[in-house]
Amino acid sequence: MARVFHLPEPPASPARSPEVFVSGEASLVIPGLSGEPSLAGALRLPRNPSRGVVLCHPHPLYGGTMHSAVIFAIAKVLAERAQETTAVLRFNYRGVPGSEGAYGGGPGEVNDVRAAIRELRANVGQDAPISLVGFSFGTWVGLRGAAMEGGIERVGLIAPAVRLFTFVREDAARFQGRMAMFLGTEDDFCSVEEAQLLAVELGATLELFEGFEHYFLKGRRRIAESVVSFAVPELAAVLRISGDSEP
Numbered sequence: 300m301a302r303v304f305h306l307p308e309p310p311a312s313p314a315r316s317p318e319v320f321v322s323g324e325a326s327l328v329i330p331g332l333s334g335e336p337s338l339a340g341a342l343r344l345p346r347n348p349s350r351g352v353v354l355c356h357p358h359p360l361y362g363g364t365m366h367s368a369v370i371f372a373i374a375k376v377l378a379e380r381a382q383e384t385t386a387v388l389r390f391n392y393r394g395v396p397g398s399e400g401a402y403g404g405g406p407g408e409v410n411d412v413r414a415a416i417r418e419l420r421a422n423v424g425q426d427a428p429i430s431l432v433g434f435s436f437g438t439w440v441g442l443r444g445a446a447m448e449g450g451i452e453r454v455g456l457i458a459p460a461v462r463l464f465t466f467v468r469e470d471a472a473r474f475q476g477r478m479a480m481f482l483g484t485e486d487d488f489c490s491v492e493e494a495q496l497l498a499v500e501l502g503a504t505l506e507l508f509e510g511f512e513h514y515f516l517k518g519r520r521r522i523a524e525s526v527v528s529f530a531v532p533e534l535a536a537v538l539r540i541s542g543d544s545e546p
Contacts, residue, residue, distance in 0.1 A: 306361070313362035315362045316364060316366040319366050319371050321374050325343075329418045336400030340418070341374075348427060349533070350427055350428050351419045352385060352430045353430070353441075355433035356389070356390075356436075357437055372520060380531075384531075393407055410444070416429065430452060431444075431455070435460050435513070438458070438460075442471070453530055458514075459482070479504045481508070483508045484508065486512055491507060508521070
């Protein structure tokens with residue numbers, strides 16, 4: 300039986316990661332879906348991208364932003380490795396500084412994911428494959444947004460917090476691409492056994508990181524390179540697991 304956790308009352312002023320950008324990124328405003336809030340984003344757009352990647356950050360009420368450490372680590376590895384082949388978009392959900400609106404309870408953030416997908420697709424062209432990567436809360440809204448929007452080739456789920464958020468089988472059924480999960484074996488919000496069950500239910504592969512906890516404090520670079528090798532399969536052969544403790 301899975302343990303069920305409940306999130307504590309969110310702080311009035313959550314601590315947030317400082318703003319950090321990688322080479323080649325440009326700030327932009329992402330139009331919301333019809334009548335919904337516009338969103339702050341950072342887009343790295345090569346001249347002729349052959350793929351796009353959307354990055355979905357952790358829970359906004361507890362300090363999650365597009366600058367959160369795991370998301371930034373992935374953006375940095377993509378900038379280093381993908382260079383002129385891959386466009387990368389990270390963004391802030393509604394209510395996060397720089398974006399309009401207020402926290403949408405989950406469904407609002409799903410629509411934010413959909414808006415980000417549409418923005419990236421408009422920049423890379425309709426024929427370029429798109430991958431989506433979410434971390435923690437970002438796995439929950441990211442998978443649902445990808446399933447609803449359609450046309451996403453790959454979805455990467457980092458540290459899915461199954462004890463906090465319910466993943467819906469119908470989302471996976473609607474999603475027609477490849478899916479992979481990445482989990483630290485010491486994650487407080489998802490045990491290895493729970494992850495294995497979820498991977499079977501979603502039809503995802505599962506990669507475990509021995510001794511790592513939810514936030515991958517022991518080596519964000521390592522998780523980032525593994526995620527990038529999945530999200531951008533064209534790079535898999537040249538990626539090297541460095542084992543660095545920080546990006």
